[in-house]
Amino acid sequence: MTPMVDVAFLLLTFFMLTTKFRPPEIVQINLPASHSIQKLPESNVLTVTVSAQNSFLMGVSSQQSREKIFNAVVIQKLKHAGLSSKAIADSLKHFKLAESFRVERDELDKYVVMARFADPKLRPVVRADAGAGFEAVNYVIKVYKKANLLTFNLITVLKREVR
């Protein structure tokens, strides 16, 4: 039985080390399907999510960039709202761990420019719901264009049927 247990433990360690728990999503996104098999890079990703209700969420993959964005944009708002420094430090901690955060439509460009400033190597990505309006997606594309991010990716899921 020892060899079997050995193999079991080997597999167990493998799965435990490779598993990265996906944080719960704020909004459910139903991705469109395509035949593209190109993979998304793992690091340095700037994701703008467009939900089916055409609301925007933004996320950056690295925590340093998140902190920079927080210090550049969010902190003034919180100070303006009259939060104590302790509360601000607390929300920074949450902000650094959050995968994405809600962004108002007219503030999106400010955040995108800040994210690019924080990390110039960022890869912009649009993650939109299949039912999202083209108008909202086009708005994101325009924001990218304005920030001089001219190559970007659209996230899709693989279509099963083969042609």
Add this chain to the structure above:
Amino acid sequence: MGIVDSPNGRRSVKKGRRKSKRIGFHLDMTPMVDVAFLLLTFFMLTTTFSKSNTMEINIPPEKLEVKVAEKNVMTMRIAGDGFAYCSLGNEAPKKFLLYDVADTRQLSLSGDLRKMLKQQTSANLKMVIVVKLSDKAKYKQLVDIIDELNLMKIDRFSLDDYTELDALEIKRAV
């Protein structure tokens, strides 16, 4: 279930304690193996090796203009009413169903539209397709069109803004 015996371990109550401690002790590993397998099944079942697929898109910078002869341009307008209006150069646009009626889940573009795209691009290798989507169109339609063009290995296409003029243009459709 899983009792692991050491080679010379013998369960004997009669023998003295000291001796059995030294020569081959006996350890019941069953609970540990149980837990290990439980965790293993948990991780195996919850892990999905998923990395999202993506489509790469390049957009021209704001101030760049590329001049293309009019006869080499095909404009494809999606007004959001389920039709694609395709026009060559300045001709009146032709109306195509975006998805086949039988294709209830809208898995791919309609056969007519695909046939037309294939015909036009193989007839004129310099053909540039300009895709214009109105604000009423859905994101899915954009993805389907780009996907279709990628499948046909057509890389000469671009996105453009849908303006009032386009809305007037599709009224001429036949």
